[in-house]
Amino acid sequence: MSTKKISRRDFLRLAGLTGGAAALAACAPKMMETAVPATEAATEAAVATEAPALPKKAADLLKAAGVPLPGSPEAFKGWETPLPDVPAGYPLAEPITITTARPTDSEVVFLPKGDDLDNNVWTRSMAALFGVNFVNKLTWVESDEQAQKYNLAMAANDLPDILQDVPDDIFVQMVEADMLLELGPIWDQYASPKWKAAVEAAGAEAWRYTTVNGKRYGLPHVHDAGHDDAVLWVRKDWLDKLGLKAPETWQDVHDVALAFAEAKLGGPDTYGMLACNEFRKTWFGTLDPLWCSYGISVGWGSFGWSKAADGSLEYDGIKPAVKDVLAILQQWYADGVFRKDFYAIGPDQLTPDLSSGRVGLQFNPVWGANRASVSNTGADWLFLDIPIGGPAGRRKQTQSPWNNGRFCCPKTFEHAKEWIELTNWRIELEETVGTRMHGWEGINYNLKDGVYESTDADWAFWTVGPLGTRTGGNHNPTILGEMINHNITEWEKIPADQRDAFQAAQFADPVSVLRAKATAYIISMSQKEGLVDEFTGQPTPTMQEIWSDLVDQETEVCLSIIIGQKPLEAFDEYVANWKAAGGEQVVAEVNEWWKSIQ
Amino acid sequence: MNLPTLFSPQFKAYLQRNWMLYLMLLPTLVLFAIFAYYPMYGVVMAFQKFNPGLGFDGSPWVGMANFTRLLNSPTFPRVVSNTLIIAVSKLVTGQVAAIILALLFNEIRVVWFKRVAQNFLYMPHFLSWVVLGGILMEILAPMGLVGKAQEALGIEPIIFLGSNTWFRPTVIITSLWKEAGWGMIIYLAALTGIDPELYEAAAIDGANRFQRIRYIAIPGIMPIVILMACLSLGDILQGGFDQIFNLYNPTVYQTGDIIDTYVYRMGLVDAQYGIAAAAGLFKSFIGFILIVVSYRLADKYAGYKIF
Numbered sequence: 001m002s003t004k005k006i007s008r009r010d011f012l013r014l015a016g017l018t019g020g021a022a023a024l025a026a027c028a029p030k031m032m033e034t035a036v037p038a039t040e041a042a043t044e045a046a047v048a049t050e051a052p053a054l055p056k057k058a059a060d061l062l063k064a065a066g067v068p069l070p071g072s073p074e075a076f077k078g079w080e081t082p083l084p085d086v087p088a089g090y091p092l093a094e095p096i097t098i099t100t101a102r103p104t105d106s107e108v109v110f111l112p113k114g115d116d117l118d119n120n121v122w123t124r125s126m127a128a129l130f131g132v133n134f135v136n137k138l139t140w141v142e143s144d145e146q147a148q149k150y151n152l153a154m155a156a157n158d159l160p161d162i163l164q165d166v167p168d169d170i171f172v173q174m175v176e177a178d179m180l181l182e183l184g185p186i187w188d189q190y191a192s193p194k195w196k197a198a199v200e201a202a203g204a205e206a207w208r209y210t211t212v213n214g215k216r217y218g219l220p221h222v223h224d225a226g227h228d229d230a231v232l233w234v235r236k237d238w239l240d241k242l243g244l245k246a247p248e249t250w251q252d253v254h255d256v257a258l259a260f261a262e263a264k265l266g267g268p269d270t271y272g273m274l275a276c277n278e279f280r281k282t283w284f285g286t287l288d289p290l291w292c293s294y295g296i297s298v299g300w301g302s303f304g305w306s307k308a309a310d311g312s313l314e315y316d317g318i319k320p321a322v323k324d325v326l327a328i329l330q331q332w333y334a335d336g337v338f339r340k341d342f343y344a345i346g347p348d349q350l351t352p353d354l355s356s357g358r359v360g361l362q363f364n365p366v367w368g369a370n371r372a373s374v375s376n377t378g379a380d381w382l383f384l385d386i387p388i389g390g391p392a393g394r395r396k397q398t399q400s401p402w403n404n405g406r407f408c409c410p411k412t413f414e415h416a417k418e419w420i421e422l423t424n425w426r427i428e429l430e431e432t433v434g435t436r437m438h439g440w441e442g443i444n445y446n447l448k449d450g451v452y453e454s455t456d457a458d459w460a461f462w463t464v465g466p467l468g469t470r471t472g473g474n475h476n477p478t479i480l481g482e483m484i485n486h487n488i489t490e491w492e493k494i495p496a497d498q499r500d501a502f503q504a505a506q507f508a509d510p511v512s513v514l515r516a517k518a519t520a521y522i523i524s525m526s527q528k529e530g531l532v533d534e535f536t537g538q539p540t541p542t543m544q545e546i547w548s549d550l551v552d553q554e555t556e557v558c559l560s561i562i563i564g565q566k567p568l569e570a571f572d573e574y575v576a577n578w579k580a581a582g583g584e585q586v587v588a589e590v591n592e593w594w595k596s597i598q
Numbered sequence: 599m600n601l602p603t604l605f606s607p608q609f610k611a612y613l614q615r616n617w618m619l620y621l622m623l624l625p626t627l628v629l630f631a632i633f634a635y636y637p638m639y640g641v642v643m644a645f646q647k648f649n650p651g652l653g654f655d656g657s658p659w660v661g662m663a664n665f666t667r668l669l670n671s672p673t674f675p676r677v678v679s680n681t682l683i684i685a686v687s688k689l690v691t692g693q694v695a696a697i698i699l700a701l702l703f704n705e706i707r708v709v710w711f712k713r714v715a716q717n718f719l720y721m722p723h724f725l726s727w728v729v730l731g732g733i734l735m736e737i738l739a740p741m742g743l744v745g746k747a748q749e750a751l752g753i754e755p756i757i758f759l760g761s762n763t764w765f766r767p768t769v770i771i772t773s774l775w776k777e778a779g780w781g782m783i784i785y786l787a788a789l790t791g792i793d794p795e796l797y798e799a800a801a802i803d804g805a806n807r808f809q810r811i812r813y814i815a816i817p818g819i820m821p822i823v824i825l826m827a828c829l830s831l832g833d834i835l836q837g838g839f840d841q842i843f844n845l846y847n848p849t850v851y852q853t854g855d856i857i858d859t860y861v862y863r864m865g866l867v868d869a870q871y872g873i874a875a876a877a878g879l880f881k882s883f884i885g886f887i888l889i890v891v892s893y894r895l896a897d898k899y900a901g902y903k904i905f
Binding site: 155169178269277339340341343544545549552553555556560565577581 | 651741757849864
């Protein structure tokens, strides 16, 4: 029950060593030859049934169609983006249209002017290479909007062909209404070995989110290990100014936060630490390390499930330890660690606090190194490990690399094969150590006299879809970590004057370097410190009925206790109610599921 | 009114005289048919485990299960009582304020001032709660205008929108500010309907201003006051979705969550259509009874009748 998805633009825009998807940074430029022709399996299958046709050179097709090629091989200090061959049979003689559904936001910008989600350099490339036109039938910014639009499309029986990130409840209803295509066997037949390897690397669990009664109704969305995991970020310049040591324990965090707030280093509205109404786990200003340090796993929007001593699953939101953390947070709030109205503010409203330099401590992934705060206020961010002092040691919430949504298709979709083969090609283009893809010159970046400068239109697969969300998705969970480590070590070895423009830009930008180091650090620590929400099944029958009500009450009681509206004892009453109101039934059902997968 | 029988010559004459009125009624009827009567079919959801993919015909029937669940839910009694408290407070304060404002305005003799002031009072009515909600959040935030003022006065800033003590008063007062000017119009109209000779006669008899208000203006608008009070009974379950939705947060669910916001969260956010429809139907049912009662009362005390 934890699929609140927010597109992390900031993560993508770091344009650099951190990889992300914005910059599919890879190794030294000379290793390009390793690009493998796409979809051997698919090609064989096609050859078996159709008249023999040869794979075509992508560059020739693009040039013929007048679509620009990615990369800048001709430019001074440029680089090449090797394009995989287009499999036999493409571009289709009869072009087809595939409709899609996906997230977007106001920061998704396309260039040149006039281009949009449905018509941009990527969609034109796909039309030229594959004869496939992508049209967005529905888009959303917020997750509420996403659920509403899926519901309406479902009620109107007018679903797009590719449904990205179908929410749990809606997925269950779609299966119940027999609206979804069984994608599993089609994928088995046409997906490339590389794609299959990426899914297999995530383990058999990857399919849990999409499987009902043994049938795979969707493709898993595999993404990077540790990609939303937080570290503690602290303003080193503020520490130095006050002569404080970097915080090591939770008590230190509290004391440093108060010292920052009292010294008003960021103006009259300075406060200590970032927090928002998503007080469990969120993508910006999360508090999950505190919860996890007390042994409580957290999900997005509710607490998590963890293994009890007897091997069964238990819901962490009703454990006595929750009360301990609430007591701490209550104290911290009363002391002035957080913004006074943090409970009324969503994670998306927190960036101004960072960029205006009002706050000195935060738990965040790499985007804690906030670019605007550095340029506006000269912030010197330092990343630190999770504080110690909690009974469970240094812990934080980590996501399994596969549990981030699912891709489904309605039964009426006739072009699953084409879609999968196109995605094979796209995956080939992305994310190999040896492939470089930094977008299109004049669109995503400009090169002038060997100097790289990115434009507003960042290159990211999730902005163009259709089978890629924020970090591109559907690549091996560990590839990002490998690439970053590779880049930090290998690119750094290249003498400064021999780096190409892109590499030079990464090392010229201290925020990029900081973020790269933070990413490598986060990935290295996540295995050790991560607590995982163990419940990865579909919502159980009772969950579908009462879970949202229970979670509402959970949110209410926790926030009210933190801000002192309710006494700590209110939590005990809540737990008793929770059990009586059907919580115990949910626990029983979740454990049935748990037994069934052992 | 005795309507002529169908197809009689009188009927023809009647139509010839009044066809224009019927034509003007038509758009309203069409709108009602499309937006009020046609969707009524959807109440079947309240008795189903509704799945949009299966539709009204295919979704399984569950009888009264949704209502049982609703009434057993710890949240529901709370949202009903919140709705009642907030709606009644708004109705009472709104009506009283509108009457007082109308009486005051009626005494203003400088025409330009009256017009300008009236416009200022109406204006907030035309602001949407989405806009106003954002503005109020800023103003009432602990670090906003009000918080800063309190700080300057040495008072511990009150968190209006995060306090179960303050949330309801904040909602009621902001609603009052927004709507009182608009609500005053009907009373102002009633006041202009009072025969000026009554005032003049009273003045000659030596009645002062307050006495004229007390003995002429108030009795003069009393039928309208009673009528409005009776008719507003039908609104007793209208807590004002737009307003609450734009101002509330989980910490004030206890005093601020109303039926409409609950239905919104259940139905649109959590896709629990059956429950949401049941809650909506419950509200409509109570609302229907209240409208019947208010109609009877209006007839009895104000002589107001439609049928």
